[in-house]
Amino acid sequence: MKSMNKLIESLNRHRKNGQALLAANFYNAETLQAILFAAKQERSEIILQTSPATLNYLGVKLATAMARAAADEYGVTAWLHLDHATDTDLIHHCIETGYDSVMIDASEFEFTENVQRAKEIVKIAHEKNIAVEAEIGYIPKLGQAGANGTGLTTPEEAQSFIERTNVDLLAIAIGTAHGFYKEKPALDFERLEAISKVVDRPLVLHGGSGLSKDEWRMAIRGGIAKINFATEIKDTFINTIKKSLNGNDEIDLRKVFLPGIRTTARLVAEKIRVCSGN
Ligand code: 13P
Ligand code: ZN
Numbered sequence: 001m002k003s004m005n006k007l008i009e010s011l012n013r014h015r016k017n018g019q020a021l022l023a024a025n026f027y028n029a030e031t032l033q034a035i036l037f038a039a040k041q042e043r044s045e046i047i048l049q050t051s052p053a054t055l056n057y058l059g060v061k062l063a064t065a066m067a068r069a070a071a072d073e074y075g076v077t078a079w080l081h082l083d084h085a086t087d088t089d090l091i092h093h094c095i096e097t098g099y100d101s102v103m104i105d106a107s108e109f110e111f112t113e114n115v116q117r118a119k120e121i122v123k124i125a126h127e128k129n130i131a132v133e134a135e136i137g138y139i140p141k142l143g144q145a146g147a148n149g150t151g152l153t154t155p156e157e158a159q160s161f162i163e164r165t166n167v168d169l170l171a172i173a174i175g176t177a178h179g180f181y182k183e184k185p186a187l188d189f190e191r192l193e194a195i196s197k198v199v200d201r202p203l204v205l206h207g208g209s210g211l212s213k214d215e216w217r218m219a220i221r222g223g224i225a226k227i228n229f230a231t232e233i234k235d236t237f238i239n240t241i242k243k244s245l246n247g248n249d250e251i252d253l254r255k256v257f258l259p260g261i262r263t264t265a266r267l268v269a270e271k272i273r274v275c276s277g278n
Contacts, residue, residue: 005131007079007100008168010045011202015225020216020275023047023081023204024268025230027054030257031237032066034264036074041265042272046076047226049083052090060090064097081133083228091121101131101169107138111157118165126166136161137173139206142231144177152188159198169202169226174219176207179231187215189222196223204228208271209235216274229271237264 014021026032026048039046048067055063064080071078082094082102091102102125106117118134125132137153153172162170172195175187196203202225208216209231216227241260250256 003129005100005129005168007047007081008131008202010079011169011225014275015202015223017277018220019277020220020225020227021045021047021079022268022272022275023049023083023226023228024271025049025051025054025083025228025233026067027057027234027237029066029070030261031233031264032070033074034237034261035233035268036070036076036078037261037265038268038272039076039078040074042269042276044076044272044276045078046272047079047081049081049228049230051083051230052085052087055082055090055094060093060097064094064099068098083230088120092124095125095128095130099130101133103133103135103169103171105135107135107171111161115161115164118161118167122166131168133169133171133204134161134165134167135171135173135206139171139173140177142179152191153195155191155194155198158195162199162201167201169204170199171204171206171228174205176205176211178207179209180235181210185211187211187219189218192219192222192224202226208232213274216271217277220275220277227271227275229268232267233264236260236267240264 024035026035050063067080079100082099084105085091086105094102104118104121106114122132136158138151151173174192175185203223204226205219205224206228208227208229237260240263244259
């Protein structure tokens with residue numbers, strides 16, 4: 001990369017200050033507004049993430065234009081990130097439309113295949129000064145069984161993966177999983193510290209939903225610079241709306257989503273405060 005990507009600079013700065021950036025997934029205009037409202041209120045930068053499913057729903061151009069215009073409207077410094085992409089065409093598309101960073105998720109493949117796929121993306125992304133995130137080890141996806149100690153990232157493979165791929169951000173498996181937890185997860189903070197010692201890139205914690213504030217704080221203390229947060233956003237937004245529409249025959253679309261936006265913004269603001277060390 002010729003000059004350092006601004007998002008990576010910001011993540012490094014946050015890490016040095018014992019802070020992290022919240023990476024919040026948005027799904028529609030309303031969750032996007034809620035996230036930006038919270039970031040504005042907390043005077044914080046934010047990473048706006050879209051999964052392939054969201055891009056399938058909104059379209060890459062609409063999602064990009066919405067995120068950029070909304071961040072501008074709210075006066076928030078926001079970074080646009082592609083979350084958990086497996087399809088190279090989609091990654092190319094997002095690079096073309098001006099994402100700040102993209103994740104290539106080849107974590108289901110064995111080490112050398114994961115390295116190979118990450119290297120291909122790094123080659124094209126770095127030409128445009130776009131950062132690349134990859135996952136080493138395996139963080140269970142939505143609906144999969146929680147992490148039971150298998151698939152956790154080792155410091156050796158994390159270090160070797162960085163040397164071979166030159167990815168900018170590394171998602172690591174220390175016991176978190178996507179979605180709500182059926183049992184309290186046992187996070188391996190010693191492992192995080194050991195990885196943090198040998199990896200000089202921002203580390204990413206996936207599966208932020210359902211973890212306690214203390215777990216977030218310990219993760220940040222251990223060297224996590226980006227915390228991914230999605231399921232609680234969907235859950236809070238939709239459950240608030242379900243409740244407020246129960247027995248309510250309001251059809252004004254400018255009114256019915258407002259309670260959902262409000263509760264989601266409160267939730268996101270609380271998470272931003274934890275990331276900022278408050
Ligand atoms: P949660 O849905 O568990 O918050 O995980 C978010 C995530 O890791 C997005 O990549
Ligand atoms: Zn994730």
